[in-house]
Amino acid sequence: MAVSSYQSQDADLDVGRLFSALWRDKWIIVIGALAITAIVTLLLLMATPQYRGDARVLIDAGESVFTRPDRDPLADQTRLDQEAIASQVQIITSTDLLLQVADQLDLASREEFNADANLSAFRRGLILIGLAADPSERSQDQQVLTAIRERLSVYPVENSRVIVIGFRSSDPELAARVPNTLAEAYVALESRAQLQNTGAAADYLEREIADLQQEVRAAEAAVADYRAENGLLLGENNAVLATQQLAELSTELSRVRAERSATEARVRSVEAALENGVSVDTLPDVIASPVIARLTEQRANLQAELADLSTTLLPGHPRMQALQSQIEGLGAQIRAQARNVLAGLRNEAGIARDREAELGADLNTLKAASADANDSEVELRALEREAASKRALLETYLVRFREAQSRDQGEYAPAKARLISSATVPIEPSFPRMVPLIGATFFASLLFMIVVTLMRELFSGRALVPAANAPAVSDAVSAAPAIGEPVAPAATRLTADDETEQVSRAAPAAAPARAEGPANDNFSVSAVADKLIRRGAGRALIVAPPGGTAAPNVVGIARRLDEKGLRTIVLDLSGTGYAGGLMDADPAEPGITDLLAAQASYSEVIFGDSRSGAHVMPSGGADPERALAGIERLPIILDGLASAYDIVVVDCGVTDAAGLARLASHDSEIVLSVDPESGDAAVEAAQDLADGGYDDVLIVLGEDDASPDPDTPVDLRKAG
Numbered sequence: 001m002a003v004s005s006y007q008s009q010d011a012d013l014d015v016g017r018l019f020s021a022l023w024r025d026k027w028i029i030v031i032g033a034l035a036i037t038a039i040v041t042l043l044l045l046m047a048t049p050q051y052r053g054d055a056r057v058l059i060d061a062g063e064s065v066f067t068r069p070d071r072d073p074l075a076d077q078t079r080l081d082q083e084a085i086a087s088q089v090q091i092i093t094s095t096d097l098l099l100q101v102a103d104q105l106d107l108a109s110r111e112e113f114n115a116d117a118n119l120s121a122f123r124r125g126l127i128l129i130g131l132a133a134d135p136s137e138r139s140q141d142q143q144v145l146t147a148i149r150e151r152l153s154v155y156p157v158e159n160s161r162v163i164v165i166g167f168r169s170s171d172p173e174l175a176a177r178v179p180n181t182l183a184e185a186y187v188a189l190e191s192r193a194q195l196q197n198t199g200a201a202a203d204y205l206e207r208e209i210a211d212l213q214q215e216v217r218a219a220e221a222a223v224a225d226y227r228a229e230n231g232l233l234l235g236e237n238n239a240v241l242a243t244q245q246l247a248e249l250s251t252e253l254s255r256v257r258a259e260r261s262a263t264e265a266r267v268r269s270v271e272a273a274l275e276n277g278v279s280v281d282t283l284p285d286v287i288a289s290p291v292i293a294r295l296t297e298q299r300a301n302l303q304a305e306l307a308d309l310s311t312t313l314l315p316g317h318p319r320m321q322a323l324q325s326q327i328e329g330l331g332a333q334i335r336a337q338a339r340n341v342l343a344g345l346r347n348e349a350g351i352a353r354d355r356e357a358e359l360g361a362d363l364n365t366l367k368a369a370s371a372d373a374n375d376s377e378v379e380l381r382a383l384e385r386e387a388a389s390k391r392a393l394l395e396t397y398l399v400r401f402r403e404a405q406s407r408d409q410g411e412y413a414p415a416k417a418r419l420i421s422s423a424t425v426p427i428e429p430s431f432p433r434m435v436p437l438i439g440a441t442f443f444a445s446l447l448f449m450i451v452v453t454l455m456r457e458l459f460s461g462r463a464l465v466p467a468a469n470a471p472a473v474s475d476a477v478s479a480a481p482a483i484g485e486p487v488a489p490a491a492t493r494l495t496a497d498d499e500t501e502q503v504s505r506a507a508p509a510a511a512p513a514r515a516e517g518p519a520n521d522n523f524s525v526s527a528v529a530d531k532l533i534r535r536g537a538g539r540a541l542i543v544a545p546p547g548g549t550a551a552p553n554v555v556g557i558a559r560r561l562d563e564k565g566l567r568t569i570v571l572d573l574s575g576t577g578y579a580g581g582l583m584d585a586d587p588a589e590p591g592i593t594d595l596l597a598a599q600a601s602y603s604e605v606i607f608g609d610s611r612s613g614a615h616v617m618p619s620g621g622a623d624p625e626r627a628l629a630g631i632e633r634l635p636i637i638l639d640g641l642a643s644a645y646d647i648v649v650v651d652c653g654v655t656d657a658a659g660l661a662r663l664a665s666h667d668s669e670i671v672l673s674v675d676p677e678s679g680d681a682a683v684e685a686a687q688d689l690a691d692g693g694y695d696d697v698l699i700v701l702g703e704d705d706a707s708p709d710p711d712t713p714v715d716l717r718k719a720g
Helices: 016-024 025-048 084-094 095-105 123-128 140-153 173-231 242-275 290-309 317-412 434-460 498-515 524-535 549-565 578-580 594-598 623-630 631-644 680-691
Strands: 011-013 049-060 151-157 161-170 418-421 464-466 539-544 569-574 613-616 647-654 668-674 698-701
Touching: 016 025, 016 578, 025 434, 025 594, 049 084, 049 173, 049 242, 084 123, 084 151, 084 161, 084 173, 084 418, 095 140, 095 631, 140 151, 161 173, 173 317, 173 418, 242 317, 290 539, 317 498, 434 631, 464 647, 524 549, 524 668, 524 698, 539 680, 549 578, 549 647, 549 668, 569 578, 594 631, 623 631, 668 680
Parallel strands: 539 647, 539 668, 569 613, 569 647, 668 698
Antiparallel strands: 011 464, 049 161, 049 418, 151 161
8 A cells, every 4th residue: 555645735626527517518508609699699780880981191291392481491390209199189089170070060960979869778767767967968069079079089000190080980971971071170270270370470570570670770870879979980891980091091101111211222322323433324213314314325326436436536536535525524414413313312212201200190190099989889889789680680570571471361371281091981881790790709608608617517516526646556456536536346346255255244234224224214314314415414424322333324324315316425433444344445445544644645545335336435544643643634634525525424433512523514414323222322412412502413213213203303402
C-alpha cells in the first residue's frame, strides 16, 4: 500500500462528467440556442431598418497664392493641432448649427424626430410613475435637437485633418441630406466668420488710420517747428546747413593751403635760379610768360643768324659783333622778365596766405555753430524717429485697410474647411445586418446554453470530486477510483474463493436484521431512508445506544438511498469496522483513520459495495493516536465528501450528543438506531440527544416494533 501526504484541497473538477453533461444535454443546448436565435431574428425583422450616410470635411487653408496678402507666405497657412481639430468637431455639433440644419430640412415635421409619436408603451409607463422625463414638457426645438444628436456622429479621422459627419435615419435620402447640409452649413459658417473678421478688421483699421493721420501730421509739424527754432536748416543730402557749410569750408581751406604751398615752392625755385645764374628759361613759370616766350624766340633767331654768318665772317666783323650784342641784350631782358614773374609769384603766395587765414577764422566760427547744431539734433532725431514710426505704422495700416476693404467689398472670404466627400444615398441599411447578427446571436446563445449547462452541473455537485494526490496503486489493485467515478466492488478485486468466504462471514451478522423486520414499517430502514430524501438531508448521522450497533441499519439505509438514485457513501466512524465488513470492504484496507493520519489519499480509502452502487470508507488500520492528532481534518473530509455525493451516511457507533458536535452541519439529520435488545439504553441515548439540543431525531428499528405515525416528529425528551 502506497503512502501519500495529506492534501489540503477540498474538491476538484470532474472534467469528464462536465463533458458528459454537455453530450447528454446536447439537444437541449442546440434547441435552446436555435430558440434564442429565432427570437432575436424575429425582433430584428420587426426592427425599423436604419440607413447611414457619411460626409467628409477637410480642415485646411483655402487661401490662393494670388489672393494671399503680400507678406510672409507662411503667415496665413493653417497650422492645426489635434486640439484645434477637436474644436472644429464641437463647432459642427453646436446647437445653433444643428437647429439651422433642422429648420432648413424641416425635420420637425418628420415623425422620426417627434418624441411624442415615438414613445413606447413601456416608456409611457415609466413616465406615468415618474421614472422617466416627459418629452412633451420640452420645446419642439429641444426634441428635434435631441433626436439629431442621437443619430449624428462627428469624429476626426486619426492622423489627419479630415472630419467625418455621419447620420443615420430610417429614410435613406434623409441619411444623405443631413450630413451634406450640415457640412455645407459648417463651411458657410466658417466663410461668414472669415468675412465678419475681415469687415471688423477694416472698420478697426479705418478708425486707427484716421487717428494716425492726425498724429503723423502733428509729429511732422513738431519736427519742422523745432528745426526753425534751432536754425537746423537742411542743406544738400538732408544735412543740417551749419554742418554742410563746415564741411565745404574745411574742403576749401585744404585747397587754399595746397595752392599756397605750391606757389611758395614755385617762388623758391625761381629765386634759386636767379641767384645762381642758372638759365631761367627752363623754369615752368618763366616759360609760361608770353613776353619771355617772345624774347626767347628772338634770341633763338639771332643765334641762328649768328651761326650762319660765322661761316663767312670772322668774330670781329661788325656784323658778328652786332648780332652778339643783340643776343646778350635779349638775355638781359629775359632775366629782367623772370624777376617780374618772381614778383608775381610772391604776390600770389601772399594772397593764398591771406585766404588761408580768412578761411581758418571762418572755420572756427562754423565749428562753434556746428557744435550747437549737434546738441539740437539729438532732440530733433528723437522727434524724427517718432514721426517716422507713426508714418510707417500709418502706411502699414493703409496697405492692410485696402486689402481688407477690397475683400469686404468683394465678399471674398475663403473658409478654412472644404467638403471633400459628399454623402450618397445608401442602398443597404446599416442596421440590422441580418447575417452577422444572426450568426453572432447563434454563437452567443450556444455559448450561453453551454455555460448554463456547466453551471447547473457544478452547482449540483455532480462535477466535483474530493481533491487527492496522484493515486498510488498496490500490486493487488490496478487502479484506485476517484470520488464520483464508478467504483468496482471490493469483491471484484478478490478471487472467487475469497468472495465466497466474505459473503458467508458477513451473512450471519446481517441475517437478524433481514430476517426480522419491524412490526411497524414507519420506522423501518426504507421509511427512514424516504424521510431523509424528503428532508433533503446531505448528511445522516446514525447513532447506536450503549451496548448496541448501528452498522446493519447504516448499510440498509445506504443501499436504500442508492436504490432511490442518490450517490451515497458510508463513513465508518464506529471503530468496529462492522459497516465496512457488511459492504465487503477488506479490514486490511486503509480507511478514515489512515486519511486522518495522512497515510493515504481519498482514492485509496474509498471502496464500492458488493451489492449496490454505494461507496464505503471503512475504519482503516492507522495508529489511533496519529488519527486523533488529525481529527481537525474530519470536518474538511466530510465537506469534501458532501460536495461529491448526494448524501453521506456516517456510522457514529455508540456516542453522545457532545460527540456529534464535530460531525453535525446545517443539512444533517440525526438517526437513532434501536433494536429489541436496547431497552433502557435506547431511552437514555434518546434523552442524552434531547438534552444536547437534538430534538427532532429519526428512529430506525432493527426489528418489528410498534411506532407512531412517521410524519409526526419524535420528541425524544418525552420518549424517556
